[in-house]
Amino acid sequence: MSAGTAVMAARRRLVIERRFVIGGLLVAIGLIELLVFGRVAVKGDAVFTFTLTGAKVNIPNLTLPAGPTSTIIGAVTTALGLLYVAVDLPKVPRRLIAGVSLVGLVAAVLCWADASRIPFPFVALLASTVASSIPLMLGALSGALCERSGVINVAIEGQLLLGAFGAAVIASAFGNLWLGLAAGALSGGLIALLLGLFAIRYRVDQIILGVVLNVFASGITGYLFDSLLVPYANRLNSPATFNPIKIPLLGDIPILGPVLFDSTVFLYITYVVIALVQIGLFSTRWGLRVRAVGEHPEAADTVGINVLLTRWRNVLLGGVVAGIGGAYLTIGSVGSFAKDMSSGEGFIALAAMIFGRWTPLGGVAAALMFGFATALANVLGTVGSPIPSDFLLMLPYIATIVAVAGLVGRGRPPKADGQPYVKA
Amino acid sequence: MSDVPTSTPPETTGAPEVPATVATDGSSPGPPKPSAGEAGRSVAKALLDAVLEGSSVVVTILAIFLAFVVGGLLIAFTDPTVLHAWGSFFSNPGNALAQTWDSAAGAYSAMLEGSIVDPHTVSAAFHGGSIAAVFNPLSETAVNATPLILAGLSFGVAARAGLFNIGAAGQFIGGAMIAGWIGFAVHLPLVIHVIVAVLGGFVGGAIVGWFVGFLKARTGAHEVITTIMLNYVMEYLILFLLGLSVFRQPGRPDPISPPIAPNAELPHLFGPNLRVNAGLLIALAAALGLWWLLERTTIGFQVRTVGANPSAARSAGMRPEWVWIIAMLVAGGLAGLAGSTVVQGTDFVLTAQIYGTYGFDAITVALLGRARPGGTVLAAFLFGALNAGGIQMQASTQIPVDIVTVIQSLVVLFVAAPPFIREVFRLKTAKAKAAGEVEAKGWAA
Numbered sequence: 001m002s003a004g005t006a007v008m009a010a011r012r013r014l015v016i017e018r019r020f021v022i023g024g025l026l027v028a029i030g031l032i033e034l035l036v037f038g039r040v041a042v043k044g045d046a047v048f049t050f051t052l053t054g055a056k057v058n059i060p061n062l063t064l065p066a067g068p069t070s071t072i073i074g075a076v077t078t079a080l081g082l083l084y085v086a087v088d089l090p091k092v093p094r095r096l097i098a099g100v101s102l103v104g105l106v107a108a109v110l111c112w113a114d115a116s117r118i119p120f121p122f123v124a125l126l127a128s129t130v131a132s133s134i135p136l137m138l139g140a141l142s143g144a145l146c147e148r149s150g151v152i153n154v155a156i157e158g159q160l161l162l163g164a165f166g167a168a169v170i171a172s173a174f175g176n177l178w179l180g181l182a183a184g185a186l187s188g189g190l191i192a193l194l195l196g197l198f199a200i201r202y203r204v205d206q207i208i209l210g211v212v213l214n215v216f217a218s219g220i221t222g223y224l225f226d227s228l229l230v231p232y233a234n235r236l237n238s239p240a241t242f243n244p245i246k247i248p249l250l251g252d253i254p255i256l257g258p259v260l261f262d263s264t265v266f267l268y269i270t271y272v273v274i275a276l277v278q279i280g281l282f283s284t285r286w287g288l289r290v291r292a293v294g295e296h297p298e299a300a301d302t303v304g305i306n307v308l309l310t311r312w313r314n315v316l317l318g319g320v321v322a323g324i325g326g327a328y329l330t331i332g333s334v335g336s337f338a339k340d341m342s343s344g345e346g347f348i349a350l351a352a353m354i355f356g357r358w359t360p361l362g363g364v365a366a367a368l369m370f371g372f373a374t375a376l377a378n379v380l381g382t383v384g385s386p387i388p389s390d391f392l393l394m395l396p397y398i399a400t401i402v403a404v405a406g407l408v409g410r411g412r413p414p415k416a417d418g419q420p421y422v423k424a
Numbered sequence: 425m426s427d428v429p430t431s432t433p434p435e436t437t438g439a440p441e442v443p444a445t446v447a448t449d450g451s452s453p454g455p456p457k458p459s460a461g462e463a464g465r466s467v468a469k470a471l472l473d474a475v476l477e478g479s480s481v482v483v484t485i486l487a488i489f490l491a492f493v494v495g496g497l498l499i500a501f502t503d504p505t506v507l508h509a510w511g512s513f514f515s516n517p518g519n520a521l522a523q524t525w526d527s528a529a530g531a532y533s534a535m536l537e538g539s540i541v542d543p544h545t546v547s548a549a550f551h552g553g554s555i556a557a558v559f560n561p562l563s564e565t566a567v568n569a570t571p572l573i574l575a576g577l578s579f580g581v582a583a584r585a586g587l588f589n590i591g592a593a594g595q596f597i598g599g600a601m602i603a604g605w606i607g608f609a610v611h612l613p614l615v616i617h618v619i620v621a622v623l624g625g626f627v628g629g630a631i632v633g634w635f636v637g638f639l640k641a642r643t644g645a646h647e648v649i650t651t652i653m654l655n656y657v658m659e660y661l662i663l664f665l666l667g668l669s670v671f672r673q674p675g676r677p678d679p680i681s682p683p684i685a686p687n688a689e690l691p692h693l694f695g696p697n698l699r700v701n702a703g704l705l706i707a708l709a710a711a712l713g714l715w716w717l718l719e720r721t722t723i724g725f726q727v728r729t730v731g732a733n734p735s736a737a738r739s740a741g742m743r744p745e746w747v748w749i750i751a752m753l754v755a756g757g758l759a760g761l762a763g764s765t766v767v768q769g770t771d772f773v774l775t776a777q778i779y780g781t782y783g784f785d786a787i788t789v790a791l792l793g794r795a796r797p798g799g800t801v802l803a804a805f806l807f808g809a810l811n812a813g814g815i816q817m818q819a820s821t822q823i824p825v826d827i828v829t830v831i832q833s834l835v836v837l838f839v840a841a842p843p844f845i846r847e848v849f850r851l852k853t854a855k856a857k858a859a860g861e862v863e864a865k866g867w868a869a
Contacts, residue, residue, distance in 0.1 A: 202841040207588055207648070211787050212837045219829030220498075226824030227502045347652050354649055390664035397653040397660075405645040 019085065025402075026081030026101050033105070034074030037112045038067055046114040048122045052258050059254050066115035073104040113380050125379045126259040133371030134266050134332070135160055135342075138325030139349025140356065140363030141277050142188075142318035146195075147358055148281055149314035150294040150416040154210025155195050156322050157346025158217030159188040163326020165221045166190075168337035169229070171239035171330075180239055180331045181265075181324065188323015189316055191217060196315040200308055203420035214346070222339050229337060237336045242266065266324070266332040273321055278360040290314060294414035297421045307421045322346070351400055358413055370396045483845050484792075487838035488806070490848060495831040496528030499823055503527040531823050538816020539565045539809035556697035561812065563698035567770060569808025571596075573707035574762035575786030576804050577714050578629075578755045580795040582647075584718060585751035586731035591636060591651025592759040593783025594658035595629040599760020601662055602628030604767045604774040607684025609670070617687035618768065622706065625764025626757040632658065633756015634749065641745035647752070655783060663776045671774070681774035690769040703765030708801065710758060715797040717754075727751055759786065781829075788836045807832055 046066045050059040080097045083089075089097070114120040139156040146153035166187030171180025191213055198204045229237040242264040250261040260267075281287035290310055292300040297307045329345075330337050348370050349363075356362025373396035377389050500506045501524075509516070509523040537543070538561055545557040575592045582589035603625035612620055632654060639645040665671045666679035673682045690701040718724035726747050730737040734744040762782060771778060789807055793799030814828035838845055845851070 198837065198841050198844070202844045204837075204840045208787075208791055208840055209837070211590070211784065212791075212833050212840070215784055215788060215829060216833035216837065219826050219831075219833055222826030223498070223824050223830055224502065226826060344656070351649050351652060354646065388664055388667065390660040390667070394657050394660040394664075397656040400653045401639070401645070401650055401657075404649050405639050405643040 019088065022098070023081050023085030026084055026097070027078050028081075029101060029105055030074045030076070030078030030081055032074070033070050033077060033108045037108050038071035038074050044115045046111040047119040048110075048114070049119045050122050050255055052121075052123050061119060064111055066111040069111050070108045073108045077101045077104050114383055117383050120383060121379065123255055123258055125375055126255070127263075128375035128378060129368065129372045130259055130267065131263065131333070131371075132374050133368050134270055134328050135325035135345050136349045136352055136367035136370055137270055137364045138273065138328070139322050139346055140353040140367045141273055141360055142322035142325070143350055143353035144281070144356075144358060144360050144363055145277060145314050145318035145321065147353070147417050148294045148414055149290045149311045150297060150414055150419060150421070151195070151199050151311050151315050152206035152210065152418040153195065153315070153318055154207055154350060155191055155213040155217075155346075156210075156349050157342055157344065158210075158214040159191045159319050159322035160326035160329065160342040160346045160349075161214075161217045161221055161340070162191050163188040163323035164329040164341055165224070165326075165337050166323070167327035168239050168330035168335070169236050172236050172336075175240075177240055177242055177331055181327050184327025184331070185320045185323040188321070188326055189319040192316050192319020192322075195319070196312050199420065200311050200315070203422070206418050218340055221337075225337065225339055233336075239331050239335055241331055241333065241335045264328075264332050266328045269324060273324075274360060274364055277321075281360065291414070294416055297416050297419075301421075301423065307423075311421070322349075325349075348396075354413075355400060355403060369399070372396075373399075480794075480842070483842045484839050486845050486849055488835050490838050490845065491831050491834035492532070494834055495827055496532065498830065499531045499827060500524040500527040531817055531821055531827070534817040534820045534823075535810070535813030537561065537813075537820075539813035554697070556695060559694070559698060561816070563694070563700040564812035564815075565805065565809040566700045566704050567808075568811040569804045570701075570703045570707045570765050570769065571762040571782055572785055572789050572804035572807055573801055574710055574758050574765065575782045576789035576793060576800040577710055577797060578633075578758035578762070579786045579790035580793065580797065580800050581714060581718070581727070581758065582751055582755040583790065583795040584731045585727045585747055586734065587637075587640070587647050587748060587751060587755075589633075589636075589651055589752070589755050590648060590783070590787070591632065591654050591756075592762070592786035593779045594651065594655040595632045595756040595759035596763040596766075596779045596782050597658040597662050598632040598756070598763070599625035599627075599629035600763030600767045600774060600778050601665065602760075603688075603764035604681055604684060605671070607688035607768060607772075608682045611685065612687060614687050617685065618690060618702075621684070621688045621768055622690075622761065622764050625760045625767070627760070629760015629763060630753050630757035633752040633754070633759070636756070637749035637752030640752070641748050659776075659779070662774070662778070666774065666776055673773070679776045683772050684768060688768055689772065690765065699770060701765075701769045703769035706761060706765060707804075710761060711797040711801050714754075714758075718797070723747075723750065762786075785832075788832055791836050792839055806835075 044066060046064050046069070048062040048064070050062070080101055084094070084097055110120060139160060142156055142159065143153050163184040167180040167184030170183035171177050174180075194213055194216075195206075195209060198209050199206045225237075244263050245265065245268075247261040251257045253261070279287075281290060289300065289305050292303075293305060293307050293310045300310075301307050326342065329341055334341075349367060352366035352370060353363040355366040356364070373392065377392040380392060381389050503523075506520075506523045506527045509520040513520045540561055541558065542561060545553065545560070549555050549558050575596065578592050578595065579589050603621045606617075606621040606624045610617070610620070636647050636650050636654065639650050640647050663679060666681060671681050673680050690703050690706075692698065693700050693702060693704065716724075718727060726737065726742050727750070729740065729742060730744045730747040737744055737747070759782075763778070766778060766782075767774060785807065789803045790800055792803035792806070793801070810828045810832060814825040817823055817827075818825040
């Protein structure tokens with residue numbers, strides 16, 4: 001704001017630049033699809049299956065000649081990219097072009113990867129996407145809950161990890177999965193308690209605090225794992241796991257049924273939390289107050305909203321939500337706890353939340369994108385694709401960098417995010 | 425040190441509760457300056473006030489002490505013997521307390537033996553044993569501290585420019601990759617080889633760091649996101665490279681590179697039996713150089729000004745974008761140097777896990793050192809000693825080494841929260857700060 005004209009000039013340059021960069025990127029992608037995927041690499045057909053064994057409705061397999069399909073997709077993408085550069089399009093067509101090109105890229109990659117190999121299990125890919133996104137979605141929601149009230153939550157990783165630990169130990173010791181789920185939620189809440197104590201009460205810088213709490217969670221679970229869980233593995237670290245529950249009727253819908261309505265209780269909890277957080281934050285009095293506290297705590301205080309109480313409540317709620325996500329890592333999927341098993345998913349969730357511009361639905365969408373890339377790498381590994389899996393696993397992170405640098409632009413955090421509040 | 429009030433995270437965390445005139449930078453170890461109204465009083469009185477009100481040095485010491493107490497309790501109460509003794513607390517309370525003390529004290533003395541000096545080796549040396557063995561714990565501490573100093577400086581220099589560099593891990597990998605590749609694939613004469621490889625390490629990290637600064641300056645992409653993402657990109661990149669025949673050690677199925685040439689190894693400082701090597705000198709030189717750069721040059725002044733207030737810096741004719749790029753380039757280079765000291769000084773091969781926990785250790789070390797080069801060196805030696813001692817402790821007492829991570833995180837947590845320490849130790853509350861002076865940093869730099 002200080003140097004207005006300079007900033008405006010820089011911004012205008014940026015807009016022009018962005019048009020050329022994105023357009024150029026699309027053309028480049030199109031040419032790669034056209035020349036590499038379409039001509040050199042691909043021989044034979046790619047077969048996609050859409051039904052799992054035992055489904056009631058059978059959808060025929062889709063067989064695509066890999067080469068020609070990639071060529072067509074590449075030609076279309078190149079044309080769209082040229083259009084993007086040549087014409088200064090309004091927002092909606094611009095986004096449409098970007099979206100279509102991305103879907104095309106995924107399709108071309110799938111064709112290339114699956115040509116002349118075993119049929120590609122499309123439903124399994126989607127189901128695996130949703131499953132691996134559960135902790136990411138819950139983590140992103142936890143972040144949104146905290147940050148909308150003005151407390152930065154970098155400790156999602158620690159909340160996931162301690163949640164996973166607590167759920168595994170309690171579920172194993174008491175032989176009760178629901179007790180384990182509750183323990184996971186409370187363990188996430190425990191990290192949130194420390195976050196709230198030091199951020200709200202002692203006003204420690206919140207980004208630092210989050211990083212330190214993650215290190216703490218890693219240390220304490222690692223220490224307890226070696227000193228207790230290894231010697232008493234049978235009693236303390238061999239929990240059962242939740243079984244999938246198929247929802248009647250909905251679970252039989254072709255493609256969508258097995259993906260969305262035939263999963264463990266964690267997915268259904270996630271649906272509920274998504275709805276509650278989205279509606280709660282944007283359509284209720286509570287949400288309005290939370291957002292007021294996150295944007296302008298002094299104003300909120302003036303009209304009688306208890307700023308610190310609101311922040312405490314949201315931080316603890318966030319911790320519980322992330323703790324459930326952590327519980328999924330143990331009693332929702334693999335069962336027993338392993339050291340540092342959250343392996344950076346909390347940071348991905350954080351990035352997803354920022355990527356989704358501090359909105360619950362945006363964060364969930366970004367989390368699904370990350371989940372898709374992980375699932376894709378796994379499925380392609382089983383199909384035996386020619387792409388090195390390391391590169392594939394790199395993709396979502398590169399995509400995020402491209403997105404924050406160009407496509408998405410600057411997201412705006414809540415104005416008072418990270419600022420401790422002291423009543424005047 | 426500087427009079428420019430900066431808003432870097434480490435300082436604002438320490439600063440808000442400390443009276444402004446009492447030295448807020450942790451790197452001036454002398455007695456704190458008396459505050460304005462107390463100018464006439466004796467030094468002793470000022471010192472007493474500093475202790476009672478908790479100057480930053482006192483708070484730091486108390487924070488470290490408290491972290492060790494909590495760690496000790498954790499060690500004691502996960503020890504079956506101690507728990508058993510507490511089971512019969514009412515019949516024999518003395519035993520319970522004694523067992524608790526023995527458990528924690530045993531762990532900590534093992535830690536001291538692994539990091540400072542082991543009495544057994546001293547007595548052995550008098551009876552014709554190895555002298556080197558006496559100094560081995562100190563050597564191990566220095567070896568552990570070396571990459572921590574460099575990585576901590578990396579975080580620190582970015583923090584002084586107002587940037588939050590979580591990307592030390594990725595930059596470390598960038599440096600290790602290039603230093604390692606020069607080490608095993610290139611053939612150069614003695615002395616030149618080791619220097620070229622170290623410089624390669626700097627360049628490798630600097631490229632990764634520069635990219636972050638460039639993205640921030642040109643597009644506004646937040647450095648927290650880009651550094652986290654680049655960490656993953658680099659982790660997969662090194663995994664991918666180690667799968668290629670160029671990087672793969674012949675005859676090994678696991679991802680590991682060939683060993684670097686002896687010419688590229690950092691020379692040992694005190695004979696072949698002590699692992700401490702020239703990497704330590706590089707780290708100390710880097711700390712000195714960074715201090716000079718930050719405090720004695722125009723670039724350093726610009727870095728500190730932009731870190732304090734980018735808008736004000738812009739009004740004064742500086743270009744924050746340019747400063748961000750420079751700061752990230754240097755930060756990345758320092759993390760890259762950390763990578764090169766590990767590859768050329770201790771590991772001698774590249775593996776997929778070479779970056780270890782240096783990414784986050786960098787942050788904790790720099791926070792403890794308040795982002796100042798001198799403080800960072802001291803903090804790195806403390807953490808290096810903890811790491812070296814922790815390994816010895818696990819070997820001799822079977823207590824998991826992860827306790828060190830717990831203690832380290834608690835140290836930083838407590839150091840960052842002076843009001844908490846004052847409450848625990850019942851120190852006088854320092855003169856209340858006006859609400860407006862609390863300025864922790866949010867996402868927007």
